[in-house]
Amino acid sequence: MPKLSESAIRKRKDTIEAAARELFIKQGFHATSMRDISKRATVSLGNLYNYYPTKDAIFESIIDGYLEIIDEELKAIFNGIDEPMEPSNLRKLGENVGLLVDKHSDFWLLMYIDVLEFRNQHFRKMFDGITDRFRKIFGSRFAEAESRGDLRTGVDAAPVFTAAYMQFFNYFLVEKLFGGNQHLGLTDEQALNCLTKIFAYGTLSEKSLAKFKREASTLTA
Amino acid sequence: MPKLSESAIRKRKDTIEAAARELFIKQGFHATSMRDISKRATVSLGNLYNYYPTKDAIFESIIDGYLEIIDEELKAIFNGIDEPMEPSNLRKLGENVGLLVDKHSDFWLLMYIDVLEFRNQHFRKMFDGITDRFRKIFGSRFAEAESRGDLRTGVDAAPVFTAAYMQFFNYFLVEKLFGGNQHLGLTDEQALNCLTKIFAYGTLSEKSLAKFKREASTLTA
DNA sequence: AGATAAAAAACGGACGTTCATTTTTATTTG
DNA sequence: CAAATAAAAATGAACGTCCGTTTTTTATCT
Numbered sequence: 001m002p003k004l005s006e007s008a009i010r011k012r013k014d015t016i017e018a019a020a021r022e023l024f025i026k027q028g029f030h031a032t033s034m035r036d037i038s039k040r041a042t043v044s045l046g047n048l049y050n051y052y053p054t055k056d057a058i059f060e061s062i063i064d065g066y067l068e069i070i071d072e073e074l075k076a077i078f079n080g081i082d083e084p085m086e087p088s089n090l091r092k093l094g095e096n097v098g099l100l101v102d103k104h105s106d107f108w109l110l111m112y113i114d115v116l117e118f119r120n121q122h123f124r125k126m127f128d129g130i131t132d133r134f135r136k137i138f139g140s141r142f143a144e145a146e147s148r149g150d151l152r153t154g155v156d157a158a159p160v161f162t163a164a165y166m167q168f169f170n171y172f173l174v175e176k177l178f179g180g181n182q183h184l185g186l187t188d189e190q191a192l193n194c195l196t197k198i199f200a201y202g203t204l205s206e207k208s209l210a211k212f213k214r215e216a217s218t219l220t221a
Numbered sequence: 222m223p224k225l226s227e228s229a230i231r232k233r234k235d236t237i238e239a240a241a242r243e244l245f246i247k248q249g250f251h252a253t254s255m256r257d258i259s260k261r262a263t264v265s266l267g268n269l270y271n272y273y274p275t276k277d278a279i280f281e282s283i284i285d286g287y288l289e290i291i292d293e294e295l296k297a298i299f300n301g302i303d304e305p306m307e308p309s310n311l312r313k314l315g316e317n318v319g320l321l322v323d324k325h326s327d328f329w330l331l332m333y334i335d336v337l338e339f340r341n342q343h344f345r346k347m348f349d350g351i352t353d354r355f356r357k358i359f360g361s362r363f364a365e366a367e368s369r370g371d372l373r374t375g376v377d378a379a380p381v382f383t384a385a386y387m388q389f390f391n392y393f394l395v396e397k398l399f400g401g402n403q404h405l406g407l408t409d410e411q412a413l414n415c416l417t418k419i420f421a422y423g424t425l426s427e428k429s430l431a432k433f434k435r436e437a438s439t440l441t442a
Numbered sequence: 443a444g445a446t447a448a449a450a451a452a453c454g455g456a457c458g459t460t461c462a463t464t465t466t467t468a469t470t471t472g
Numbered sequence: 473c474a475a476a477t478a479a480a481a482a483t484g485a486a487c488g489t490c491c492g493t494t495t496t497t498t499a500t501c502t
Binding site: 028029030031109112113115116117120123124126127128129130131132135152155156158159160162163166167170171174177178179180181183184185186191194195197198199200201202203206 | 249251252330333334337338341344345347349350351352353356373377379380381383384387388391395398399401406407412415416420421422424
Binding site: 044 | 446450451
């Protein structure tokens with residue numbers, strides 16, 4: 001047999017990783033055997049080792065690929081935000097985080113697998129220095145908002161935005177993976193409104209809030 | 222041998238569970254064998270099965286015991302809060318949640334094990350209906366605060382308090398388990414101040430904030 | 443034929459659990 | 473008080489299965 005083309009190899013790997021991902025998510029990493037993966041991917045057991053040196057390597061490859069996807073989707077979300085501290089944009093952030101959690105709920109399970117089995121070595125970058133990253137993306141917007149007097153005195157927008165981001169994430173993860181069905185006692189829509197309001201009122205100046213009064217008043221929790 | 226006394230059995234089980242807990246946390250559930258547990262607990266392999274019918278049962282017993290402890294500690298925390306929406310009390314809540322996460326960081330790892338291996342069946346109760354529980358604990362305080370005009374119009378204190386609780390939890394969990402070293406770009410103290418301020422300013426009326434101005438002004442992030 | 447992919451078989455070890463056996467000890471007996 | 477008893481506790485070898493990985497064999501292409 002001649003050497004497979006690069007794309008053919010990539011295609012094979014994709015099917016293997018898809019099968020492995022589904023199994024890891026459904027039954028965990030340790031509970032998933034190489035035989036399970038080979039069966040689901042319709043690849044012989046031995047042949048798996050022509051593509052990956054170890055079982056761990058499959059997991060790592062899945063995560064690396066996934067991280068890229070998530071990274072892009074997050075970038076798209078942030079690109080859609082022109083004025084990060086504006087209430088309507090904060091809410092939009094929440095909405096999009098919700099969609100992201102929903103769309104890739106398996107991904108976050110992999111994160112927990114990583115925490116438990118690999119001491120989070122693959123996912124560390126997700127949270128490490130996240131505030132600085134937001135500062136890089138929105139730094140000038142934050143500064144403008146401050147110079148316009150949109151923020152309460154003494155408020156640094158970057159950690160607030162990060163906190164909002166984290167809160168939205170956590171809300172939907174708890175809803176999706178931890179069985180807290182409507183744990184805020186609100187529908188998702190209401191919860192988004194409630195959280196948005198907290199962060200808006202919590203950090204915006206009275207002057208600025210008046211400006212957004214009309215929008216903000218629609219955020220009835 | 223006559224039957225062991227109830228307390229002797231409890232003592233034995235405690236040592237077994239302590240050993241198992243340490244191993245589960247260090248290397249995960251599947252990666253921990255019954256032989257590992259028996260060695261660490263200095264109990265013979267077979268004898269383990271005189272105390273627990275299966276390996277799963279050991280895990281379940283650990284969680285049940287742990288849930289009780291955490292439940293009590295949480296109760297103590299909430300008992301120490303007389304006025305839940307007061308900024309200083311919100312901050313105290315955050316501090317205590319931080320201590321709880323720190324003291325029992327292994328417990329939260331078990332929670333992730335439960336999510337992955339048991340579909341969170343043992344931990345569901347942690348988040349299910351949590352807002353209602355807060356309403357039961359602080360309902361009258363929430364009502365009083367509202368009638369005093371401490372809250373912004375339209376703000377329901379219960380989900381806000383829950384959101385604050387969740388945010389504090391998430392903050393410390395990310396710090397402790399997900400390697401987000403100072404992910405808000407702040408020290409823990411500063412982060413507590415920052416988050417407290419968000420929730421205080423986010424939900425308290427101007428009138429009420431003036432009342433707490435002195436305390437609130439010490440919350441410099 | 444020669445090279446490479448794919449499949450199958452084989453390997454050594456570890457797994458959860460069982461079980462026949464031995465050890466332990468509170469109670470009964472002399 | 474000491475010896476015998478009986479029931480429970482403790483043991484560790486053994487069981488059958490499955491694991492990740494390696495090696496060998498077979499099939500498939502230029």
